[in-house]
Amino acid sequence: MKKISDITIIGAGFMGGSLVKALRRHLPEVTLRAYARSKRSLIRLRKTKIFSEVSQDFKTVVSPADIVVLAAPVEAIIESLRYIKPFLKKGAIVTDLGSSKVEICREAKKILPKEVDFIGAHPLTGSEKSGIAWSHEKLYERSLCLVTADEHDRAAKVISRLWRSVGAKVVFIDPHSHDKMLSAISHLPHLISFSLTDIIPASFAKHAPASLKDLTRISDSPGDIWADIFISNKDNITADINNFIKALKGFQLLLKKKDKIGIVRKIELINRKKRELL
């Protein structure tokens, strides 16, 4: 397999920053470069001393790269594809850290030249924190990274090696299954958490028990990132919201009938599922 020697990151925030810090440690022979979208970001990224080169010019950082990692909100990832396209070398691999995959993979296929591979990736970890200042080299240790490609593909092997080198377990999945699954296990939970924080009367919040704190913790997540995720996975999320509303209404009906046995039975099935699966 080809040796990875030059990696360029576009969007070195919390997730991307954690990846490059881990790469610096586990693949010390690799040359790391970063794109900075502003003077301030340029200074901040240079200060980290992680990168051989930081530049506000796409050509400078993209043209030597074997791998270009796009670590930004979904829409910015798609925009970046257009910016980096003219400078990608033949045989380069472009990958990303986006939380939805169908739209990104489709756009990558449309935008990128034939002699460049795109391999979508989605590490299933994170934080409400943002920015490289909070990033850390252990973020991906024992985490799961979903790679939306055929595992026998040459470029997919390179990208999965990259993730394994920083401690992640790699699972291959197609983009549609990815988006359907993520809608249920991540996007819907975020929408629920946002909606719950939205409706809790302010005067009640000071008495919040642990249960409410658990359910509202992720409602701290950034709007720009989540608006992109929601819109790019709109159809799955819409279906999952409907599913979820149906489940709530199921409880509401049992309540209306004061059907204690029905409620107990339902909760006991849920208890079992929770213990076995979650």
Add this chain to the structure above:
Amino acid sequence: MKKISDITIIGAGFMGGSLVKALRRHLPEVTLRAYARSKRSLIRLRKTKIFSEVSQDFKTVVSPADIVVLAAPVEAIIESLRYIKPFLKKGAIVTDLGSSKVEICREAKKILPKEVDFIGAHPLTGSEKSGIAWSHEKLYERSLCLVTADEHDRAAKVISRLWRSVGAKVVFIDPHSHDKMLSAISHLPHLISFSLTDIIPASFAKHAPASLKDLTRISDSPGDIWADIFISNKDNITADINNFIKALKGFQLLLKKKDKIGIVRKIELINRKKRELL
């Protein structure tokens, strides 16, 4: 203020057990008695060595009590009122740990004799655990206990002293406000968590990220306890489910219109509320 010398607990499980363990420590001069509903429970409670007396006979444990603490699911609390009624001494105070208050307070007023006071209480802490084996004397330290009575009432003062003695902060509230508030901050979150676990496809659950784990943690909560809570606070919960569905549909509409600015704005308001209040 009258000295508390005899306390009897009916339903010494996780919550009630933690209370008596804390009382044993902080009010060592008090005589603690427990009612056991079965031979097995009698043996288990005697083994704890907390109680001067454990009995399967209501008269034995209720008649000497200054305070009778009902620590059971809502419906069982209401049933217990009938069982203890004939044996309560004049001036005794009956209190409880129930999670909804309107129904319990109304029934207590109906069932108990005039010369006995009922003071509802609801400590806002807990666990998915149940049973006295898991209970511990520090459960109520720095917790909040809602007491549904007039703070100038003699009996309310005794009960709030009891809770303060085990480290809880006491807040007085009327039963209707209590149930309205608890519906929003606890009962709705539990219904949401149950419903979410209910609809997550089993095959996706193994990839559950931290967000889903947070939101489904309390779906482990026992059905018999929660069925009672839901049914006894049915009207508030039904209204809150409707509110919550409206909030979800609000997001769904923004999604349908792919209104990124609208979604970002909404989430940013929610982020602020979360940071300031939760």
